[in-house]
Ligand code: FES
């Protein structure tokens with residue numbers, strides 16, 4: 011049962027290979043092997059969203075995702091957001107300017123969810139309503155902000171003229 | 175004199191926000207040290223039992239296990255301020271959290287496996303889970319360690335408070351209405367998004383212990399840790415990693431912390447201990463659950479006459495800071511609204527439940543829920559308007575309360591008026607309640623300390639400033655950032671006063687070996703105390719700079735303006751870094767470094783708990799509109815109107831965040847959150863079973879700050895961050911009563927509870943009347959009055 015499996019995935023834009031146990035969780039692979047500590051272990055039970063990463067365009071709780079399933083996938087973590095020109099992604103900028111970050115433990119997961127959602131909506135040419143935004147954020151627990159500023163930030167991402 | 179500010183009062187992004195939103199910030203869970211071991215704790219299986227034997231031989235034999243620790247191997251003192259809490263238990267266990275064995279191993283998996291291999295034999299005993307039962311003569315002694323317990327009149331009392339002012343009997347006699355009710359407040363928990371954690375390292379060569387600990391009170395923690403481990407406090411260094419939520423949960427030092435330190439000492443290696451979420455629910459602090467018997471009176475005009483309060487708190491098996499929440503509650507009962515007479519008794523009673531702790535609001539949400547419910551009931555009995563009765567009795571500037579609190583400034587009346595008007599209180603309260611969805615609105619106010627709280631021998635904060643040769647400022651502050659935004663406020667103050675840009679400011683605030691003393695993050699004190707401390711340090715720094723600038727500009731003692739990196743008067747100006755270099759490189763060669771310690775003018779209260787305990791006081795009111803689905807019982811909060819005397823708004827963006835976050839926690843307390851314990855066992859230790867609000871549940875929150883410009887605070891500011899959750903549950907319960915005509919005396923108002931009450935009301939009313947009169951008959955026959 012301890013037979014290790016070799017997987018290859020695209021992690022933050024780079025192709026990487028590694029050996030994982032079939033039972034390994036993606037969050038552990040990211041945090042312990044790749045030292046990408048931005049995905050946070052808030053519950054490890056799929057309830058809080060702090061560990062969210064983007065897999066092939068969808069925000070996924072990495073604590074509920076087996077590392078072997080990342081084989082062939084494109085995985086983006088918070089460390090993969092932003093570019094050389096803009097160190098922070100527009101989502102992160104909006105979160106800061108709207109005061110959506112307090113202790114920050116939920117923030118990286120929230121940012122990944124908003125990012126995935128905004129990319130998807132952008133591709134479809136849809137500007138979601140505030141109620142729809144709330145629905146997509148429902149999987150994220152935050153004990154500091156009361157969510158309002160997080161929702162404001164997400165809404166601002168969809169405002170016209172906002173870079174995405 | 176209102177000065178135009180460049181930064182104060184302007185929405186400012188979080189100073190340390192970029193690090194947090196990018197994954198760069200290093201939280202306790204992200205730390206890794208060379209050769210680090212991982213710790214795990216074996217806790218008891220039963221809440222009340224004798225331990226007959228502990229067999230650790232299999233765990234010790236497991237490859238990769240480096241240390242197995244039981245009470246027998248630990249030469250330590252008990253912890254908690256009552257010293258009634260052994261960090262590792264032997265002989266008996268007293269609550270379901272109890273730590274029996276700890277393990278350090280080369281991996282998390284090995285540590286957990288070792289824990290599974292430990293065998294403990296118990297003799298299970300019947301525990302006491304109800305504090306009233308614990309007070310009976312027949313109850314066993316639950317905790318025999320506590321200091322000073324002999325002074326109480328019952329063996330299971332851990333702590334007791336008595337307070338009084340005024341002539342209670344005379345006030346009672348002249349009361350037109352007297353309302354007596356019992357309120358029951360549940361156990362809820364902080365649910366910080368980052369679970370509890372610690373990383374410890376020890377060098378036998380130097381005898382120094384370094385702790386990366388998520389404490390809110392590092393200097394008190396260091397002292398407690400030293401006592402527990404029988405070490406010299408100065409040999410302990412506390413470094414705070416980035417903290418993922420505090421809310422009061424990190425005031426008490428818990429057993430896992432000295433346990434981890436001991437594992438590091440025994441192995442001479444770094445050791446890390448991280449709680450799982452389940453462990454967090456099980457073994458981190460909670461709000462103090464309690465039963466409040468409240469009797470209040472008012473005269474014919476509706477003026478309050480007296481309050482008599484008796485509180486029984488479930489202390490759990492050991493004492494935490496939660497036992498001292500009466501200290502805050504008595505302020506609310508004695509001094510929120512004008513009260514001629516008050517008598518207050520609170521007792522914390524040992525049970526075999528877990529102990530509580532401190533939680534944002536520190537007893538005040540409980541007290542305010544009871545008091546503001548009673549006020550509504552008195553208004554109803556007098557046929558008075560609920561806004562009017564509050565305004566009639568509201569606190570006012572210049573008032574000195576029966577407890578001796580001095581309200582130098584007081585925004586109670588404007589706050590009340592703001593929410594009544596903006597919340598359209600009267601229109602909604604009196605609108606007809608028809609149909610399935612019934613709407614109602616409720617009011618509640620609160621009083622809380624706004625300028626720290628002198629409960630320790632010092633309530634001060636130190637600041638050291640370093641202005642370097644390049645004009646960069648390092649603020650070394652005793653205060654801590656736990657997400658609440660204090661770094662941002664400090665940076666704003668420095669920008670305002672010294673004209674230095676934000677990217678030239680650095681804040682050092684995490685290392686007790688470096689930073690000056692501060693009592694910690696609690697009592698909404700950080701902006702107030704650390705802000706004043708920083709202002710004091712800045713004026714020392716300016717003395718130095720002014721002197722040199724005057725010399726260099728060849729002018730005498732003028733009032734300099736600090737702006738855009740320049741020191742200026744009229745047409746003369748000089749770069750601030752040039753002045754620093756001249757101080758440094760020219761005789762008599764000095765550095766631009768200063769230190770200042772600020773101690774608020776507040777008093778230590780006397781033995782009767784009288785005295786002006788805070789530098790200022792914060793007042794707030796909320797009007798909350800709810801909608802009750804009478805078919806399901808679900809309560810939905812629609813609009814929350816918050817008005818709060820914050821003294822002055824320093825950072826509107828940060829303040830609004832504190833308000834919204836506080837309100838969210840308050841709504842959770844009112845509607846959804848409850849730790850369900852049955853015979854000492856927690857039934858819902860997960861986010862699945864313990865319901866936090868989500869984005870979808872949040873109502874609109876409207877905030878109307880009241881600026882009273884209190885002379886004691888930095889720029890007139892008062893503490894602000896606990897207040898927004900304090901009156902929330904009371905206002906919601908009052909709103910639900912307005913909507914459906916049913917009043918609740920306990921929290922949370924779950925759909926189930928509301929529906930049950932609605933059903934009882936509709937089908938039960940006629941029958942209930944009959945039962946009541948029958949009951950009266952029976953009582954009469956038995957010779958009892960009614
Ligand atoms: S840590 Fe993955 S959902 Fe909470």
Ligand code: FES
Nearest residue numbers: 113116152153154
């Ligand atoms: S910012 Fe602290 S949990 Fe969301």
